[in-house]
Amino acid sequence: MSTTTTDVRVDGRTSAQLREITITRNWLDHAEGSVLVEFGKTRVLCAASFTEGVPRWRKGSGQGWVTAEYAMLPRATNTRGDRESVKGKIGGRTHEISRLIGRSLRAVVNTKELGENTIVLDCDVLQADGGTRTAAITGAYVALADAIEFARPKKLLRTANATPLRDSVAAVSVGIVGGKPVLDLCYDEDVNAGTDMNIVCTGDGRFVEVQGTAEGTPFDRDELNALLDLGAAGCAELTAIQRGALGLA
Amino acid sequence: MSTTTTDVRVDGRTSAQLREITITRNWLDHAEGSVLVEFGKTRVLCAASFTEGVPRWRKGSGQGWVTAEYAMLPRATNTRGDRESVKGKIGGRTHEISRLIGRSLRAVVNTKELGENTIVLDCDVLQADGGTRTAAITGAYVALADAIEFARPKKLLRTANATPLRDSVAAVSVGIVGGKPVLDLCYDEDVNAGTDMNIVCTGDGRFVEVQGTAEGTPFDRDELNALLDLGAAGCAELTAIQRGALGLA
Amino acid sequence: MSTTTTDVRVDGRTSAQLREITITRNWLDHAEGSVLVEFGKTRVLCAASFTEGVPRWRKGSGQGWVTAEYAMLPRATNTRGDRESVKGKIGGRTHEISRLIGRSLRAVVNTKELGENTIVLDCDVLQADGGTRTAAITGAYVALADAIEFARPKKLLRTANATPLRDSVAAVSVGIVGGKPVLDLCYDEDVNAGTDMNIVCTGDGRFVEVQGTAEGTPFDRDELNALLDLGAAGCAELTAIQRGALGLA
Amino acid sequence: MSTTTTDVRVDGRTSAQLREITITRNWLDHAEGSVLVEFGKTRVLCAASFTEGVPRWRKGSGQGWVTAEYAMLPRATNTRGDRESVKGKIGGRTHEISRLIGRSLRAVVNTKELGENTIVLDCDVLQADGGTRTAAITGAYVALADAIEFARPKKLLRTANATPLRDSVAAVSVGIVGGKPVLDLCYDEDVNAGTDMNIVCTGDGRFVEVQGTAEGTPFDRDELNALLDLGAAGCAELTAIQRGALGLA
Amino acid sequence: MSTTTTDVRVDGRTSAQLREITITRNWLDHAEGSVLVEFGKTRVLCAASFTEGVPRWRKGSGQGWVTAEYAMLPRATNTRGDRESVKGKIGGRTHEISRLIGRSLRAVVNTKELGENTIVLDCDVLQADGGTRTAAITGAYVALADAIEFARPKKLLRTANATPLRDSVAAVSVGIVGGKPVLDLCYDEDVNAGTDMNIVCTGDGRFVEVQGTAEGTPFDRDELNALLDLGAAGCAELTAIQRGALGLA
């Protein structure tokens, strides 16, 4: 396997290059935190809803709760998909991604510091061009941070100086396309990828989730290592962009 | 009943004044027609999906079909609402509005001229501040017009010069707030309205739908007439804005 | 538009003539109020169920609640329709009509006077020949009045002399058939109507709901005015019939 | 066990006495066969819908199909029950009874003689006072017979003289109330019955279904025999009433 | 009708002979009671779950509750059946059998003696070869007895010497195959049976349920008597096997 990262990709990027990433905060007027995140043409609206109180099973624990719901507008994709509300049930893929986003965010949340409050992250894909789940995680983190700061002056957190966020979290896809590991696959690359992997990392570079799937040929340990390297580097770049968006850079 | 239209409203408008209306065409890359329509803070994404062929019950009729689906993102509103996909069923309000949008558009469509093609209008409310259904109709018409022109050069319409649109269609809400008839209610006005009415008009000023409901006190014929006057005038303004957006002004 | 109201209709009526209207009270043995209402061949069974207590969201408000559910037996119509219970979901039309009936009744109910009680109106169409929703509203009002008088001697209302009903309410359909406005359309007229409108009025002649739809050609203001005149007159006749049934004439 | 059949029951009947049975044919205008059947206060509307063609799995077999659907209006009972359409699923009891009615009718139908046609029997309980399933079977048979005769002159049966009905079918409940076997239980008896049994017999006195359940104390063979005797005799009476209703007496 | 019980059946048995019956207790490690019951190739896993507390509607009654759920694995049968979880609803047959098992067990349970505890019997058919519901009842009784003895030393029953079981219960199918009454039908016999009957008896030989259906020709009283004789004898044999399995023989 050769992994020359300088070869040109379908959209002109090098193997280790992210698409243009845009994070627009406060895209909505009502939500406690809201972000329109764009990874190239992929566009996901992340709304954080902060509410006092927690689900029944967590009451009295002194701990908060963070969860997420992912969905796609019917015409986010090239051809229209049926609405899950019309079909009357949520598909396996939607469930899977909602759970991934929730787990990824909770990995950096100190629920004690949050106090008995709930934050729901709604990640709605307005337009899809590959990498919607990783864009959602990356944008949702920023909306989550904003929702927490919304709550602070209202004295809703455990203390005035509570630190409900232990670290930041970002995610990116990597894959083997045309035999070469590449970062942040667009839709055209995604459908042709032999292996597809989503990497979720904390701001300090550790792993929260690693989900790799051989769509075609199984992958060996060397390929796996190359993908992990690419993904970790991509997440580091996204961390910097998140910090910039939050004015922490 | 006094109907002084010069009194100042909650957002500073006069009784007969629309909110700021914005129609942004081609907001999406994939859809055959797409519009982000804004009535003040109300923001609806209207995507028109053009597909060849018609539902089974219409096959062989030589006629096309136009339908619509309306939905709200969970955090479009002040407080988060549960997703209908999660609840596993579509609520009565959603059904009602989807049907209204579909009927309103079909009122100006010549399905013979469209040929055996289907256009689905997805109207997803990204942010709600009153009047989402009327904004959806107004925006969906423009997306519909774009989807038809997308199909024309592909020779998908009945003929090269087919005129599937008999006229344009626009909609606006009117209501009695604080005893006075007003045009294009924002959310704060809507919840306080004694009577709430949605008016759908064609470009030539005729009525397609008139739906008035006394939320509090029943209304008399004079009040009804005042509301119809306001609504018809509002629709005429919206017609002009639609024409401007389509470059027909 | 010529609106000669003397022309003979498909069933021999004049334009402004109601079908034969029958209201049979106490058609059921168990329900607190029950009415079999007939508008010609249209036959709707309206059962009012009075229960102490209100839905959770209304508890402690001191106010009662009135709601309605509309449904059709599978063979109410010319050809059998599938049961919504078998399909596992309620259709948009059913939802829409249930909501309309509930709103119409609540428009004349003083929920404070009712006390914290709930009345559910079940309107089941046993046979359909057009105008089922307007027959349902007209009959349900009578069943509602009976259920309230059932509760009075049991001291369940706010006071012994409570007046939970501010006024009566009745409804009728009007439409433009063969270019002419007509009252109380039967099924054959309904399918041929260019415009179809449902009018709900209080006993004192004010409007509670006006829902007009151009099925074919949009309608102008003159046509709309003619329909409103016909509908208001029809509701006045129905009000008199309701009073007669209740022994108030 | 003493089975004195002369003791007076809650409604004055003797142990072996049916309630007043009424069979009203052609209660509906649209259905090919329709019967309002009354067993005392129990009132079931049975509509037979005849359609040409059979379900997919039976196509080309040369045989017809007969099936049934049972349901209860929400206020058929003493206290209102939720609609199964609103709950989004059909309960076990409803399923069970629908299947019982269908099997009972098919036991007397020669599907070859019926030709490739389908008859659906909708049995909707308008008012319930015990024995709704047995009333439904008894009434549905008459509606079925009418639907077959509706089809004969239209030449839809296998031949002009086809005999799709091998025999008639009727049903009645029996049970042990206060230690004594009784026929045709009303609701008050039903809730107090130690054993409850439904008997379905053909016109010639053979059994189609025997369904007995010990609600309280298990029953011995003598009690079982006494119940079977009562039920068979009751079915014979109902057979005569059916023949009378059909003008065959 | 000739009922020679010596004729050889499809699997070599005589008319009055059960298949090989095996009851394996404690097949699972977690459940409070668990039995793998086999009637020939029919194999049903019965798990009894004992939990403190009762459903809401029974709280404070001092009485316990016993209920059952029956289901089939998709490949229990000759050809794979779709999962009810995937179809999103439970079929009529499943509902019917779950209810039958629950009623049969409750017929021998003294809920007062059980105390306010709930026992759920899950009967999952791992392999089906006819008679799954009767095997389920027969096995579930043993699992139920084990679950009760599990609870006794934990002092969860009403008293240390409480007797929540009044008697045992067992079930078997009988039917008329090739004109002859036979006991415990295997699948091949079941599909060819003219009449099919399930008999549920207590240990002392009384009837809890008798459910007979003429799949083909209606049956007369003599045939019914022969089936009842066979079934009662079969249940007596099963009672002995249950006692043996429980070490009471």
Added chain:
Amino acid sequence: MSTTTTDVRVDGRTSAQLREITITRNWLDHAEGSVLVEFGKTRVLCAASFTEGVPRWRKGSGQGWVTAEYAMLPRATNTRGDRESVKGKIGGRTHEISRLIGRSLRAVVNTKELGENTIVLDCDVLQADGGTRTAAITGAYVALADAIEFARPKKLLRTANATPLRDSVAAVSVGIVGGKPVLDLCYDEDVNAGTDMNIVCTGDGRFVEVQGTAEGTPFDRDELNALLDLGAAGCAELTAIQRGALGLA
């Protein structure tokens, strides 16, 4: 991080030791392939159903299809869980695991060689003690192999010597428990794991799926490498056991 693999675990195993693995072929009589697989107390029944033909979207492609459905019996676990069929919908976890099993098996299937046939793998967890999804994959592979050999003599594969299986596939869980990487977690270890990872490998040692989740603290690259080593070695052992079960050892 110290990874002493000799420390004793909760059940006495060393860090790199599998539980006792048992693969029982032909556990069912009807299924084309069936395996009861046990990883310690975890017990999964894997049934392979071979049917001619493929889903509609694959017809005419010359390729077969392999898919899987995973489910748990309600009392597989320590405390009873509600049935998904009763809840009316399949949970996210079930969806996720069904999809994982299907993908894992398809990774070693040459669908061309299979011909236009479908194999469904039903993996039903009879008892759960951690690692149900990995046991399911490991057992399902053997059932799949048997179903293919069932079809070969019936000439249902592409050719008499068709090789629909490119390789074998096995799966195991690994995780960080008490700070140490361990292989094949039982339930007690699973709930205490800081990181949980499922590894799916082909017989030749390449990766098909790698799914790691930090339940508590994020993991670094060294820990990830240690887990991958353990998992790959575990899969190699399972491959040998599968070969033994299939008589290929």
